[in-house]
Amino acid sequence: MADTLIQLQGVKTYFPHAKTALGRVRSWIKAVDNLDLDIYRGQNLGLVGESGCGKSTLGRTILRLAPLLEGKIIFDGREIQHLAGRALQPYRPKMQMVFQQPQSSLNPKMTVLQILTEALRICGNGRERSYLDRAAHLLELVDLRPEHLFRYPHEYSGGQQQRICIARALATEPQFIIFDEATSALDVSVQAQILNLMNRLQRKLNLTYLFISHDLSVLEQVCHRIAVMYAGHIMEIRRADDLFTSPRHPYTKMLRDSVPIADPTMKQTLVSIAGEPPNLSNPPNGCRFHPRCPYAVKLCSQELPGVSSLSRSEEVHCHRQSELFDNRMLI
Numbered sequence: 169m170a171d172t173l174i175q176l177q178g179v180k181t182y183f184p185h186a187k188t189a190l191g192r193v194r195s196w197i198k199a200v201d202n203l204d205l206d207i208y209r210g211q212n213l214g215l216v217g218e219s220g221c222g223k224s225t226l227g228r229t230i231l232r233l234a235p236l237l238e239g240k241i242i243f244d245g246r247e248i249q250h251l252a253g254r255a256l257q258p259y260r261p262k263m264q265m266v267f268q269q270p271q272s273s274l275n276p277k278m279t280v281l282q283i284l285t286e287a288l289r290i291c292g293n294g295r296e297r298s299y300l301d302r303a304a305h306l307l308e309l310v311d312l313r314p315e316h317l318f319r320y321p322h323e324y325s326g327g328q329q330q331r332i333c334i335a336r337a338l339a340t341e342p343q344f345i346i347f348d349e350a351t352s353a354l355d356v357s358v359q360a361q362i363l364n365l366m367n368r369l370q371r372k373l374n375l376t377y378l379f380i381s382h383d384l385s386v387l388e389q390v391c392h393r394i395a396v397m398y399a400g401h402i403m404e405i406r407r408a409d410d411l412f413t414s415p416r417h418p419y420t421k422m423l424r425d426s427v428p429i430a431d432p433t434m435k436q437t438l439v440s441i442a443g444e445p446p447n448l449s450n451p452p453n454g455c456r457f458h459p460r461c462p463y464a465v466k467l468c469s470q471e472l473p474g475v476s477s478l479s480r481s482e483e484v485h486c487h488r489q490s491e492l493f494d495n496r497m498l499i
Contacts, residue, residue, distance in 0.1 A: 170208035170481070173344060173376050174230060179203045179239035181222075181229045185449040197448045199225040201400035202239075207344070208481070212370065212377040214391035214408065216384055216423065218445055222400045223380045227346045230378070231263050232256060244343070261291045261340035268349035270329035274321040280307070280332055281317040287339045306335040310365060327358035331365070338369070346378045351386060363390050384427050388412060393481060396420045399446050399456035404484045414493070416476075416484040419457050421498045455487065463488055463497070 180203075182196035199222045207213050215223050228234035230241060232248065241249040248259055267273040274283060284303040304314035310331040321329055330350065337345050347366070351359040367390060369375060381387055387394050387408065394411050396403045396419060404417040415421040425439035443460040446452055452459055458468035465488065473485045492498050 170211060172206050173209040173244060174205075174207040175240070175242040176203060176205040176230070177240040177242070179205075179226075179229060179241065180237045181225055181234050182237045183235070195449050198400050198451060199234075199448060200229060201451070203400070203402055204475075205395065205402065205405075206481070207376060207378060208392075209343075209376055210370075210374050211392040212379055212390055214387035214394040215378060215380045215397060216382060216387055216394060217397035218441075219382060220445055220448075221397045222448075223382075223397055224348050226397070227265065227348055227378060227380055231265060231346065233265075261287070262342050263344045263346075264337035264340065264342040265346045265348060266330070266333050266337050266350045269353055270326060270333045271321065273333055274329060276321055279318050279320055283321070283332065284317075284336055284339055287336065291340050302339070306338055307332075309338060309369065310335045325358075327354055327361065330354065330362055334362075334365070334369070338373070342375070344376045344378070346380065348380045349382070350379075352381065352383065359386070366390060384412075384423055396423065399451055400448060401456050402483075402485060403457065404486075406478070406482050406484075410482070415498050416478070416489045416493055417486050418461050418463050418492070418498065455485075463492060 179200055180198070181200040182198055184193045185195045185197045188194050203226065215226065217223055225234055229236055236249050239249065240247055243259060243263070248256065251259070278286070281300070281303050284306055285299040288299055288302065300317075303317055307314050307317065312328060312331055312335070321332065324332065351362050354362060363386070366377070370377060379387060379391060391408045393405060394408050395405045396417065398419055404411070404415070404420050406416065411420060412424060415424055422439050422441045426441070428438065441460055446456060446459065452469070454467075454469045454471055455461070455464070455473050458464040461468065467487050471487070473487050476484045476486070476489055478484065
C-alpha cells in the first residue's frame with residue numbers, strides 16, 4: 169500500500185477581494201476552500217480543471233508560497249503549515265516547482281551554471297569545488313551536454329530551457345516536484361520528450377509529482393491518479409484509467425467528452441459545458457457545480473456533497489453519483 173508523502177486537511181487559501189474604508193477585508197476570493205488531498209510517495213498525481221479553478225494556487229499553497237488561511241499541510245509526517253523563516257528552511261529543498269513558461273522563470277543574465285548552482289549555494293548543499301561537477305551531472309540527467317554550462321538561457325530552444333528548469337529543480341535532491349502546466353507552452357513532439365524524461369527521472373530518483381494541467385490527454389499518459397478540481401473544491405479523485413472509462417462526477421464526464429480524439433476515423437461529438445465558472449468571491453451554495461450541471465436536483469443547491477469513498481485512494485463528491493453511475497448516465 170502506497171505511503172502518504174503529503175496530506176492536506178481542510179486547506180483554505182483566500183485572497184482579499186474588497187475592503188472597507190478602514191482597510192478591513194469585507195469579502196474574500198476563495199481560491200481553495202476546505203480541501204482534503206493525499207499525495208502518495210513515488211506516484212504522480214494529476215490535477216485538472218478549468219482556468220481559474222485554483223489548481224496553481226493549491227500547488228503554491230503546498231509549497232508555502234501562497235497564504236494559508238486555515239488547515240493542515242503535512243509533509244512526510246510533519247505539519248509545516250505553521251512554519252516560517254528558518255524553521256521552514258529545511259523543507260524548502262525537499263519541495264520544488266517547474267513553471268509553465270521556462271523563458272520567464274530563467275534569469276537571462278545568468279549562465280546555466282549559475283542558475284543550477286544558485287540553489288546549492290543558498291541551501292549549502294555540497295562544497296564550492298563540487299558545484300561544477302554537480303551542475304554537469306544535472307545536465308546529463310536531463311539529456312543536455314555538460315559543455316553548454318556556460319551558455320545563457322536565450323541560446324537554447326523552449327524544450328531545452330524546460331530541461332534546464334527541471335535540472336534546477338533536481339539540484340537540491342527534492343522528494344516532491346510540482347509541474348505547473350510545464351508542457352503546455354511546448355510543441356507536441358517536444359512535449360512528448362519532456363513527459364518521457366519526467367517518467368524516467370521519477371523511476372530513477374523515486375520522485376513524487378503533482379502535475380497541474382488543463383489537458384486530460386496529457387495527464388492520462390503520465391499520472392497514476394487524477395484529481396478533478398472545480399471552483400476551489402475537489403470533485404473527484406480516481407485512478408487515471410478508471411477516470412476516463414467510468415467517470416463518477418458529471419463535471420469529469422464533461423471534461424472528458426470535451427477532449428478531441430486524434431483519430432480521423434472515429435466520430436465524436438465534442439461537449440461544451442454550459443454557463444460560466446462561478447465568482448469565487450461569492451460562490452454558490454451547495455455543490456459548486458450545480459448551476460451548470462444537467463443532473464442537478466434541489467438538494468445540490470442546498471447542501472455541500474459529502475465524500476463517497478470508492479477505495480482508499482479514490483473518492484467522489486456528488487449527491488447523485490451512485491444513481492447516475494448505476495443507470496449508466498455518465499458512461
